Amino acid sequence: MALAIGLMSGTSCDGISAALVEFRGRHVRLIGFRTSTYPESLAQLLRHARELAVPHAAQLHVLLGELFAKAARDLLRLRRTPARRVTVIGSHGHTVYHGPRDPIPCTLQLGEPAIIAERTGIPVVADFRPRDLAVGGEGAPLIPFFDRWRFGTGAPRALQNIGGIANVTIVGRRLRPIAFDTGPGNCLLDMAAQRLTRGKQRFDRHGAMAQRGQVDLAIVRRMWTHPYFRRPPPKSTGPEVFNESFLRSVFGQRWVSRRADVVATVTYFTAYSIAESYRRFVPVRLSEVIVSGGGVFNRTLMNHLKRLLDPLPVRSIVRYGLHPQAKEPAAFALLALRAIRHQPNHFPSTTGASHARILGNLTPA
Ligand SMILES: Nc1ncnc2c1ncn2[C@@H]1O[C@H](COP(=O)(O)OP(=O)(O)OP(=O)(O)O)[C@@H](O)[C@H]1O
Ligand SMILES: [Mg+2]
Known part of the structure; x- marks a missing residue:
């Protein structure tokens, strides 16, 4: 011990x-x-x-x-x-x-x-x-080492962390771990929440603002055309790619429209880019997705992810005795x-x- x-x-x-x-x-x-x-x-x-x-x-x-x-x-x-x-x-x-x-x-x-x-x-x-x-x-x-050590014994599973950037590790018995950054995690969301509340809110607590807004699917599609999402793994990204200029470029005039709509759209996109990245790049059939990182506390984000990956079970890592962060x-x-x-x-x-x-x-x- x-x-x-x-x-x-x-x-x-x-x-x-x-x-x-x-x-x-x-x-x-x-x-x-x-x-x-x-x-x-x-x-x-x-x-x-x-x-x-x-x-x-x-x-x-x-x-x-x-x-x-x-x-x-x-x-x-x-x-x-x-x-x-x-x-x-x-x-x-x-x-x-x-x-x-x-x-x-x-x-x-x-x-x-x-x-x-x-x-x-x-x-x-x-x-x-x-x-x-x-x-x-x-x-x-480096986290895949822990993911494999702790969760790598059973059927293939995805360990999805939603921190600033979102990253996934796929582990399972006799499976060589696959790991890559799926794209933005909370970074775009935090940026939108901070800018649009003039710094009053550091993040969208529990996804409440996103919950009130309307998702703009045309903007979601525009964000998904970013070349990062087509690059095959292994790959990693950071706030130098997904930042305020990225948001301004995809939202254009709408950046200053209803702020709940902006946050709702970014929240949906964050879940969408995770789910679609699995479809594009995960070559095995998953049995479960275990989510960690501060993004777990964003209920709207988690609900989108559950719906987009249904019927695959999406669970917080809390179930396995670990606090999300x-x-x-x-x-x-x-x-x-x-x-x-x-x-x-x-x-x-x-x-x-x-x-x-x-x-x-x-x-x-
Ligand atoms: N109650 C909450 N509701 C909504 N979002 C939350 C809540 N608590 C934390 N978050 C989000 O989680 C983020 C912090 O998550 P975390 O600590 O996992 O990320 P990180 O420090 O950037 O780590 P990483 O290196 O993995 O990117 C916050 O910036 C915020 O967006
Ligand atoms: Mg942190």
Whole structure:
């Protein structure tokens, strides 16, 4: 038995998700989970972190390290667990740049592990992605390793995460995992909700605004013509593709019309692009779709997805004992545990790496 903590800050810049996880053989049990929401000023800074001058980026690296450490300590206090019982912290950090196809392939996650180790007294494994890049991989996706480890024993299933970007892993017995980004997750939705409420709402809580609006199918079709959706997997995307200019280009004049209609259309499209991507690119018959990520809380989005995939069962990962936003941090807890045990912790078939390696750099306690 081993306890590990996973820390994650995703593309939505909503906050730090921290999970305290118990691993027993192949079993995983979520002992505690907590999201530490970023203040709006920091969320804004993170969204534009790429533009920071080096001294400011270096400071942000340390500041995030402090916040990650605090997230871990708060979680331990909440669960009344002494730090010495925790074997390792797996910290993904916050991605400020990911350029696996640049002339010099590179990726950068901030959140100084030295600070996390110092403040918690727990060894930290961080910087998972660069080693995958070093063997020719994309440095992503890394979560399929967890998906396969936890859910890969039965009939083929889809593990669909709806974070900022939506990504899927297909796993099953004797099936080589297939993983790709289906397209936008909450990123377009959040953008529409923020712009149209002049920043009053960071996201469309429970999908209430979308529920009130009318879906414009002509715009849905226009969005679906984006070349990303025709590219076969493996493939990944990000907010540099699905952003406000994308929305403005497809909505044209209608961008400023009834805001509930805009949010309704974007919400429907998010579900549509997931369901249609399965039709286009998933070569096996699925038995179930298990959804994770903050998108699970958007009822309108989940209802669209259920209807579009009917009769395939679409279920929240809560049914399997994980909080929707805990899967990713739990996955980095597993990857860290594997790393300190000198066991490979990624699938070259999903990242494009030439060899299996042990990802992550260790900072001792
Ligand atoms: N109650 C809610 N109702 C509707 N949407 C919600 C709710 N809670 C969270 N969300 C959505 O979930 C998003 C955050 O999800 P999550 O933390 O899984 O994404 P992320 O941090 O971007 O991670 P990733 O790296 O996987 O993209 C929010 O930006 C918001 O859009
Ligand atoms: Mg998040």
